[in-house]
Amino acid sequence: MDLLEPDILLQLLIGGLLAGMLYALLACGLNLVFGVMRVINLAHAELMLVGAFGAYVLFTVFGLHPLLSLLIIVPLLFIAGYYLQSVLIERVVGRPMLTSLLATYGVSIILINVGLLLFSADFKAIPALQGSFLIGELAISKPRATAGAISLLLTVGVYLFLERSRLGKAIRAVSEHAQVAAICGIDVRKIRMLTFGMAAAMAGAAGVMLSVIYSFWPGSGVDFIQKCFAIIIIGGMGNFLGAFYGGILLGVVEAFVGGFASTQWAEAVAYLLLVTVLLIRPTGLKGVARV
Amino acid sequence: MSNGLQRLNGRWVSAVLVTFVLLAPLMINDYHQSFLLQVFMVIALAQAWNLISGMTGYVSFGHAAFFGVGAYAGALFLTWGFPWWLAVMKGAGIAALLAVPLGFLTLRLRGPYFAIAMLGLNEVGRVVATLWVDVTRGGTGLTLSPELLPSLDVKYFTMFGLALGATLLVAWVHRSRFGLELRAIREDEEAAEMVGVNTTLNKVIAFVLSAVIPGAVGAVYVMYTSYINPASAFEHARNIEMIVVVLFGGSGTVWGPILGAGTVMVLRELLWAQFPSAHLAALGVLLLVVVLYLPGGLISILRARQQKRPDARPGESP
Numbered sequence: 001m002d003l004l005e006p007d008i009l010l011q012l013l014i015g016g017l018l019a020g021m022l023y024a025l026l027a028c029g030l031n032l033v034f035g036v037m038r039v040i041n042l043a044h045a046e047l048m049l050v051g052a053f054g055a056y057v058l059f060t061v062f063g064l065h066p067l068l069s070l071l072i073i074v075p076l077l078f079i080a081g082y083y084l085q086s087v088l089i090e091r092v093v094g095r096p097m098l099t100s101l102l103a104t105y106g107v108s109i110i111l112i113n114v115g116l117l118l119f120s121a122d123f124k125a126i127p128a129l130q131g132s133f134l135i136g137e138l139a140i141s142k143p144r145a146t147a148g149a150i151s152l153l154l155t156v157g158v159y160l161f162l163e164r165s166r167l168g169k170a171i172r173a174v175s176e177h178a179q180v181a182a183i184c185g186i187d188v189r190k191i192r193m194l195t196f197g198m199a200a201a202m203a204g205a206a207g208v209m210l211s212v213i214y215s216f217w218p219g220s221g222v223d224f225i226q227k228c229f230a231i232i233i234i235g236g237m238g239n240f241l242g243a244f245y246g247g248i249l250l251g252v253v254e255a256f257v258g259g260f261a262s263t264q265w266a267e268a269v270a271y272l273l274l275v276t277v278l279l280i281r282p283t284g285l286k287g288v289a290r291v
Numbered sequence: 292m293s294n295g296l297q298r299l300n301g302r303w304v305s306a307v308l309v310t311f312v313l314l315a316p317l318m319i320n321d322y323h324q325s326f327l328l329q330v331f332m333v334i335a336l337a338q339a340w341n342l343i344s345g346m347t348g349y350v351s352f353g354h355a356a357f358f359g360v361g362a363y364a365g366a367l368f369l370t371w372g373f374p375w376w377l378a379v380m381k382g383a384g385i386a387a388l389l390a391v392p393l394g395f396l397t398l399r400l401r402g403p404y405f406a407i408a409m410l411g412l413n414e415v416g417r418v419v420a421t422l423w424v425d426v427t428r429g430g431t432g433l434t435l436s437p438e439l440l441p442s443l444d445v446k447y448f449t450m451f452g453l454a455l456g457a458t459l460l461v462a463w464v465h466r467s468r469f470g471l472e473l474r475a476i477r478e479d480e481e482a483a484e485m486v487g488v489n490t491t492l493n494k495v496i497a498f499v500l501s502a503v504i505p506g507a508v509g510a511v512y513v514m515y516t517s518y519i520n521p522a523s524a525f526e527h528a529r530n531i532e533m534i535v536v537v538l539f540g541g542s543g544t545v546w547g548p549i550l551g552a553g554t555v556m557v558l559r560e561l562l563w564a565q566f567p568s569a570h571l572a573a574l575g576v577l578l579l580v581v582v583l584y585l586p587g588g589l590i591s592i593l594r595a596r597q598q599k600r601p602d603a604r605p606g607e608s609p
Contacts, residue, residue: 097403109575116568
């Protein structure tokens with residue numbers, strides 16, 4: 001097999017773009033939280049897994065198709081995120097960043113291990129979508145295409161919400177300058193709770209998409225949070241669009257490294273990218289945060 | 292005077308603890324001796340983490356990687372015919388060799404970025420150990436034949452020595468100018484730089500010292516379990532334990548990590564021995580409680596109480 005054949009390159013590119021869209025959905029939520037409250041949520045990938053296991057339970061117990069379970073999981077995670085913010089994260093906003101890192105690390109430890117108690121360390125998968133779309137010489141796996149497309153739709157939807165709606169503008173205002181936003185009459189606390197709710201809902205949706213493509217276990221979050229960090233540092237911390245482009249970029253680079261070298265090296269790409277960027281620009285490529 | 296009193300108290304407590312540890316092997320069974328060995332291990336690891344993260348405020352989420360490297364080095368040098376103590380030193384040395392370049396690379400980054408860069412280190416270690424099959428035998432792991440291993444008493448005292456050495460190191464750093472500079476970095480790095488503290492060099496020295504200890508501990512640990520694979524060498528739970536033990540006991544202090552390690556290990560033994568996940572979930576809750584309500588750790592409660600007791604400082608004024 002000649003790897004440089006155009007068909008194979010195109011195949012890798014499409015695979016990478018699709019994976020990248022899922023990464024983008026996940027990383028955009030993380031960056032939204034960071035932008036609004038300068039908190040790096042180390043539990044973000046575990047919120048994603050809550051979504052994945054939610055879809056798993058709904059599928060195995062009620063036979064609900066994962067795409068339909070989105071309608072249940074997204075609102076549930078929004079509510080969970082909203083209250084997680086009001087009970088816990090609100091207390092660490094404005095404190096030194098290491099405090100919020102440690103607090104969200106605590107949340108992630110709890111979620112992982114409660115997950116292990118409930119679901120054991122076995123890998124789970126949802127065999128709901130299978131097969132491939134065949135377009136000429138190309139074969140695109142149905143689950144990947146579906147997950148990529150839905151992730152893209154959701155990310156664009158959130159972006160439009162942030163750009164166009166009044167509430168979205170309020171969120172961006174708090175992200176720009178919380179004090180000025182407060183003076184303008186924006187309920188900053190409420191905005192933070194909404195933001196965390198939205199980010200959790202995005203993570204949950206990403207989890208449902210993940211459950212369609214990959215097998216997962218309660219400890220799967222580590223790989224994803226690492227990728228998210230690489231993405232948001234490449235794209236600029238707190239920058240929503242930056243996280244989107246960063247996610248797509250990581251997906252494509254991983255696909256090509258996976259195609260030309262090995263999938264295990266592809267797993268290391270995120271970490272190598274992250275460390276390289278941090279070494280060249282210790283505050284990230286488009287760092288907005290002074291820390 | 293309260294300082295002197297604390298030091299005196301500290302001396303009594305240490306004398307009692309050391310006597311107990313030295314006599315324990317004569318009085319207790321192997322199971323309890325193994326338990327104590329594990330307590331020493333957690334103390335040594337906690338003090339190592341304390342040295343970099345407690346002192347400088349640079350939170351390392353990946354320190355267990357040095358433990359894993361030391362464990363593999365220890366196992367390999369033992370199978371290559373080196374005596375056990377040399378294998379332990381190799382474990383420490385190789386961890387240090389890795390820490391020097393890694394420290395210079397990552398410690399230029401400010402707090403949160405350093406934390407992010409370190410978060411994946413343990414994972415990288417696990418992947419390398421899995422892929423480097425020629426040396427590590429990949430997922431199969433390395434099994435040490437029993438005739439190569441020192442006796443339980445030797446391992447027990449070596450681990451105790453490491454815990455003691457790590458504690459003394461922290462105590463020395465605490466009092467030295469070096470420790471003062473580290474704490475200056477923790478409080479305000481830019482200000483420290485401005486008054487002439489070589490911040491990067493100081494941080495790297497602290498980092499390398501804090502990597503040597505887990506390296507040696509890992510090598511002793513592999514002789515204790517006589518088997519190592521990528522998952523057990525680079526266990527994420529070990530990171531969690533190090534962090535929570537130090538913060539729970541009192542980070543940046545000499546006694547805090549000992550107190551934290553003792554409490555957490557006894558709790559684990561009594562409550563969670565059968566349920567490792569429940570133990571870790573409980574550690575997560577503990578971490579939240581400490582971060583939100585008890586930033587000074589257990590030791591801060593004890594100190595507050597000691598200072599309140601009026602008879603604790605007779606003749607003292609005002």
